[in-house]
Amino acid sequence: MPINIPPQLPAAELLKKEKIFVMDEERASTQDIRPLNIIILNLMPEKERTELQLLRLLGNTPLQVNVTFLNTATHESKNVSKTHLDSFYTTFEQIKHKRYDGMIITGAPIEHLAFEEVDFWEEISQIMDWTKTNVTSVLHICWGAQAALYHHYGVGKYDLPQKCSGIYTHRISDPTINLVRGFNDEFNAPHSRYTAVSMEQIQNDPRLTLLAKSEDAGIFLVISDDNKHIMITGHLEYDAGTLAEEYNRDRNKGLEIDVPKNYFPDDDPTKQPINSWRSHTHLLFSNWLNYYVYQETPYEWVYF
Template identity: 45%
Template structure:
């Protein structure tokens, strides 16, 4: 089944070119089916690029997914036009009385700041609290995962000496008997780009299960067994050139940025990187939506009870 996004969203052209199955609003309204309602809180500066990355993955599900784009009201990003935000994005006040199957919180380039110093931290904690009664399940990516773990489970992040930057192999934990990880092999790659981390012992002490771990990059995925909330600290959604864009941007700015590890063929930054992680991105999101479909109530308004 296709993914429903706004008919005039600029990302639609790119998604169609990739043969992502899309559905327009009028067609979706005629179908006698309840779509999976997913709200994407997009905190990344490059809004359109991030929209494409997540819509691509959600659109691969055999179920119909209705994607709602969300932004913060207390902070206006500088890298996207206000017209785009006003036309395609909604705030908490716009959807406060609605119910959703899932809330996805993206990463954000603010991870070195203490949580309380983030300009929209108070609003974000309000959104997370709202989700307890209006969203069945949460999924956080990178800083979004750290924010969720901090708010819901009191887990702190810590600053690393050096930036983790590259593509690292990750291992499934031996006790990972979950539908979410079906189809994964024991060792798989994930892109990583962050200055902070969460300790596995802190995560497990809070009652969460570590699903995937790297000897070099630490914990990659954790989950709450009670709610099914998923915390992904790395970036399976990234395009092949996303790490490269970050590397060349910093290099052009004169920063002493390290070459991303295990990324450019032969560590030659003139060579095009190969996306070795995308099959696992599709697999994980497909499993997440399939599991969500099996677990979520048909009447979403019952979530509040």
């Protein structure tokens, strides 16, 4: 899927080097097709890294995708320049009159806070309410997944005794569901979080289906009965070295942090980790775009 992004976006040149099909606006305008419009609410502090990770995944299927980046207006990002935000991001106030085929809400390193204590909680609540009528399907990642489960379904989160960090094996509950079509019965995925959500609450809610879980890491993949909301409690989008960088960052801060489980060869942080989840990551994003966005979204949105 060629992705249509601003040519000046820093991720664009890196994507081209990786042979990801990036299309400029001039070429996109000559194609007589209806592109998918995807909006990404990027709550991660290192926004440029997350942009690259997600664009890499959106650019790997057969259709054209227009990508819009959304930033919170009620929270000032400290790890990215104002110039970058002004050039490549928009705010909810500027796009709330529009409709989108799909949306991604990322994680955020704010798990230690109650949802209502987050300084942009009111804003993100408005955005999540807006998605009910203005977005065909929403993919929520890590804290974004916990926020969606809480806001839409009343499922709270709780603190873990220690950080869940590492690569864990997960088992699929129903391989016939389109989101996991083509998955192996078991697959690996990264987790990086200090909190979790109740498996019992999710299993007892008829509006939710638990699609994948880990014996060690718990819930991983949840989907709503209307296919509107998909919640991923881990970080399939992570690169091979992301957990290592987080581990070293926390160590340099003096935090007591365990070595990520099943990640470094021989559990030795001096050894280079490998990516054992890449194929399932691409498959999940491809399945989401095909079955839950492209196959379900109207060719022309009707505005009232």
